[in-house]
Amino acid sequence: MTTTRSVRAHDRWRRALVALIAGVFSGALLFGLANPAAADTKSPETFPFAVQGNVRVAGDPVEGATVVVTGGEYTGEAKTAANGSWRVPVPTKDVPYTVELVKDSLPSGVAAPEGFAFTQEVTFGPTSNVTRNFTLGAAERTTTSFLDQFLSRAVNGLNFGLMLALAAIGASLVFGTTGLSNFAHGEMVTFGALAALFFSVAVNIPIWVAIPLAVVASALFGYGMDAGLWRPLRRKGIGTVQLMIVSIGLSLALRYIFQMFVGGGTVNLPGRATANIPGLGPISLSVTDVVSMAVSVVVIIAFAFWLMRTRIGRATRAVSDNPSLAAASGIDVDAVVRIVWVMAAALAGLSGVLWAYFRPGIKWDMGTSILLLVFAAITLGGLGTAFGALVGSIIVGLLVEVSTLWIPSDLKYVGALVVLIVILLFRPQGLLGRRERIG
Amino acid sequence: MDFLQILNNTAAQILSPVTLGFVLAAIGLSVHFGFAGLLNMGVAGFMAIGAYGFAISTLTFGLPWPVAALVGLVGAVLFSIVMGIPTLRLRGDYLAIVTIAAAEVVRLLFLTATFRETTGSADGLVGFQADFRASNLLPPGRYGFGPWTYQSDQWWVIIIGIITIAIVVTLVWLLMRSPWGRVIRGIREDEDAVRSLGKNVFAFKMQALIVGGVIIAAGGIVNALGTNVNPNVYVTSQTFYVWTALLLGGAATIFGPVLGAVLFWVVRAFLSNLLPALSKIGVLPFLTSEQSQMLVFVLVGVALMVLVIFRPQGILGSKKELTFVR
Numbered sequence: 001m002t003t004t005r006s007v008r009a010h011d012r013w014r015r016a017l018v019a020l021i022a023g024v025f026s027g028a029l030l031f032g033l034a035n036p037a038a039a040d041t042k043s044p045e046t047f048p049f050a051v052q053g054n055v056r057v058a059g060d061p062v063e064g065a066t067v068v069v070t071g072g073e074y075t076g077e078a079k080t081a082a083n084g085s086w087r088v089p090v091p092t093k094d095v096p097y098t099v100e101l102v103k104d105s106l107p108s109g110v111a112a113p114e115g116f117a118f119t120q121e122v123t124f125g126p127t128s129n130v131t132r133n134f135t136l137g138a139a140e141r142t143t144t145s146f147l148d149q150f151l152s153r154a155v156n157g158l159n160f161g162l163m164l165a166l167a168a169i170g171a172s173l174v175f176g177t178t179g180l181s182n183f184a185h186g187e188m189v190t191f192g193a194l195a196a197l198f199f200s201v202a203v204n205i206p207i208w209v210a211i212p213l214a215v216v217a218s219a220l221f222g223y224g225m226d227a228g229l230w231r232p233l234r235r236k237g238i239g240t241v242q243l244m245i246v247s248i249g250l251s252l253a254l255r256y257i258f259q260m261f262v263g264g265g266t267v268n269l270p271g272r273a274t275a276n277i278p279g280l281g282p283i284s285l286s287v288t289d290v291v292s293m294a295v296s297v298v299v300i301i302a303f304a305f306w307l308m309r310t311r312i313g314r315a316t317r318a319v320s321d322n323p324s325l326a327a328a329s330g331i332d333v334d335a336v337v338r339i340v341w342v343m344a345a346a347l348a349g350l351s352g353v354l355w356a357y358f359r360p361g362i363k364w365d366m367g368t369s370i371l372l373l374v375f376a377a378i379t380l381g382g383l384g385t386a387f388g389a390l391v392g393s394i395i396v397g398l399l400v401e402v403s404t405l406w407i408p409s410d411l412k413y414v415g416a417l418v419v420l421i422v423i424l425l426f427r428p429q430g431l432l433g434r435r436e437r438i439g
Numbered sequence: 440m441d442f443l444q445i446l447n448n449t450a451a452q453i454l455s456p457v458t459l460g461f462v463l464a465a466i467g468l469s470v471h472f473g474f475a476g477l478l479n480m481g482v483a484g485f486m487a488i489g490a491y492g493f494a495i496s497t498l499t500f501g502l503p504w505p506v507a508a509l510v511g512l513v514g515a516v517l518f519s520i521v522m523g524i525p526t527l528r529l530r531g532d533y534l535a536i537v538t539i540a541a542a543e544v545v546r547l548l549f550l551t552a553t554f555r556e557t558t559g560s561a562d563g564l565v566g567f568q569a570d571f572r573a574s575n576l577l578p579p580g581r582y583g584f585g586p587w588t589y590q591s592d593q594w595w596v597i598i599i600g601i602i603t604i605a606i607v608v609t610l611v612w613l614l615m616r617s618p619w620g621r622v623i624r625g626i627r628e629d630e631d632a633v634r635s636l637g638k639n640v641f642a643f644k645m646q647a648l649i650v651g652g653v654i655i656a657a658g659g660i661v662n663a664l665g666t667n668v669n670p671n672v673y674v675t676s677q678t679f680y681v682w683t684a685l686l687l688g689g690a691a692t693i694f695g696p697v698l699g700a701v702l703f704w705v706v707r708a709f710l711s712n713l714l715p716a717l718s719k720i721g722v723l724p725f726l727t728s729e730q731s732q733m734l735v736f737v738l739v740g741v742a743l744m745v746l747v748i749f750r751p752q753g754i755l756g757s758k759k760e761l762t763f764v765r
Binding site: 242246253255260376408417420428 | 524529543552553683729734
């Protein structure tokens with residue numbers, strides 16, 4: 001299925017990751033064993049009970065707010081983490097507690113609606129934890145104007161769209177040159193993020209070296225897939241529908257192999273928490289966001305140059321247009337397709353790394369969850385056209401983020417998918433596609 | 440390692456409502472893909488519409504269960520029409536992408552917290568089987584044979600499921616040897632040839648999409664009757680499992696989907712019982728028992744690839760009846 005090189009790479013991967021996982025587990029085990037032994041001391045970390053919860057505003061977590069828990073003789077406080085969660089250990093569960101969200105501790109731009117209950121009463125049930133959530137609801141809207149919100153979401157959407165474009169351009173080129181709707185493209189995205197995680201955490205290489213390495217590893221992965229699977233299948237003369245279903249099988253297999261390595265949880269890449277850049281008004285952009293957008297733009301421009309100006313780029317477009325004619329005019333179609341796979345995998349890998357920062361975090365099925373958005377983007381732009389994919393991605397990215405102004409954020413992908421269906425109704429060749437492609 | 444227990448669990452899987460629902464879904468997909476050549480990648484969406492249509496009409500509107508089941512099936516008809524209109528005129532892989540997107544839209548709509556009152560959001564829906572159980576004609580108690588020992592209510596689901604499968608198999612068999620079935624197969628082989636005979640290809644494709652969709656939704660209902668309704672079941676992976684089952688048995692055959700779906704679940708149940716047991720006694724030293732569960736899904740993916748490459752006609756299919764024409 002893969003070349004010996006990537007098989008060996010996989011082996012090393014697995015050993016290192018197993019060691020990593022084992023390390024994490026044994027650490028957790030030690031911690032778990034140490035905990036009851038230390039329970040006699042009165043430090044709050046060792047209290048057996050806890051009050052916990054989330055502070056959220058319109059579905060988004062609130063970071064850095066203070067929550068105070070008072071009950072009996074005891075008072076404890078906690079700050080909410082990046083995901084909005086807080087936890088205050090308490091010594092006993094026999095007394096009622098008062099939970100207060102400290103109003104002044106809310107970050108600027110977050111305010112509570114009229115009549116919001118900042119204190120809640122809580123008594124313990126049979127379990128050792130109780131949960132009290134503070135949902136500030138539509139508080140954000142009372143403080144930020146519509147235009148400000150729109151701007152902030154639009155910038156976020158642009159960032160997401162550029163990142164999506166990296167993945168979509170590759171998928172579109174693969175479709176153009178081979179006719180394959182590659183359902184395993186999402187796994188190529190995840191692979192990039194996992195490779196970055198592997199190089200930065202397991203091998204302990206600085207992140208700015210680890211990311212280029214991850215892109216190189218992704219490129220090798222693409223080469224391996226083409227050499228080990230897709231080229232033999234092309235030789236065998238297997239039809240595009242069959243190839244598509246093969247890619248579905250590959251996607252399933254790869255996804256669960258990834259889960260074997262990283263488990264079902266979310267893992268963060270180093271260097272995620274950077275400060276927001278001040279002076280942008282309503283737009284909150286961290287240094288990571290800006291770097292991510294800059295990288296996307298530079299890579300997309302470089303790619304466009306490659307596609308339009310170099311010999312190989314021209315050959316790629318020729319193959320995309322008409323493989324038989326390209327072969328007749330002396331272009332080595334197989335070599336072009338090989339290069340397209342390598343490029344597509346490298347771009348998808350980079351997009352995976354950037355997405356791991358945007359989401360944030362790496363998850364085994366992260367690639368699958370944007371696969372349909374990638375498809376939506378390339379269909380919207382026009383199947384098989386690289387620049388259509390770019391335009392489509394940016395539209396989809398903006399749509400996904402900006403639509404949260406009107407629809408709940410857990411439905412934000414629905415808008416993009418509905419657009420995909422609607423565009424097929426009115427302009428099936430996409431925005432930049434030509435009519436003959438729809439066959 | 441208790442090998443007998445493993446075999447017992449595996450055998451019990453054959454009659455589980457999940458398997459029966461899966462058989463129906465695979466038959467519906469065989470109408471779509473095997474006979475009409477439609478690349479429906481939204482199987483999970485059809486199942487979800489059947490299951491939620493049934494559960495919501497029972498819980499929210501208090502309809503009796505046969506009416507509720509009808510609501511689920513009508514939902515599938517509407518879903519087919521909505522999806523078919525933009526895509527059936529286009530090339531096959533467009534239908535694939537649109538159906539997979541539509542199925543995701545359906546799942547997200549059932550998952551969102553906005554409609555929690557009706558759909559139960561991420562928790563899904565439970566406790567809608569009361570009316571169905573009230574119609575149970577079997578004596579109460581627990582009976583059966585060997586691994587197939589169930590409560591009376593469970594038997595009722597199984598019996599209704601098997602009757603549905605029998606009716607559907609007969610129906611599909613009759614349909615496919617009728618003139619309608621021949622036109623449908625003709626469209627699969629060569630759409631333009633059928634069009635030149637004066638047939639309305641779009642209408643025939645739409646009818647095939649509706650017939651298959653209703654059968655898949657019936658599968659969703661049987662599945663829901665046995666357990667509960669949870670949005671996490673109707674993910675795209677579920678669609679791919681139904682595809683694997685269908686291609687395993689043989690896409691363009693009557694009994695292929697039945698055999699494929701039962702085999703799929705039996706092998707899956709066997710492996711997900713066997714592999715953790717093996718890793719526990721140290722035969723698979725590099726895997727934890729959790730990882731060995733994932734190995735099952737890796738093997739499903741590999742099986743799908745190998746099937747499509749080396750035996751696209753499946754176990755029961757014949758090479759003459761090409762299903763992958765485009």
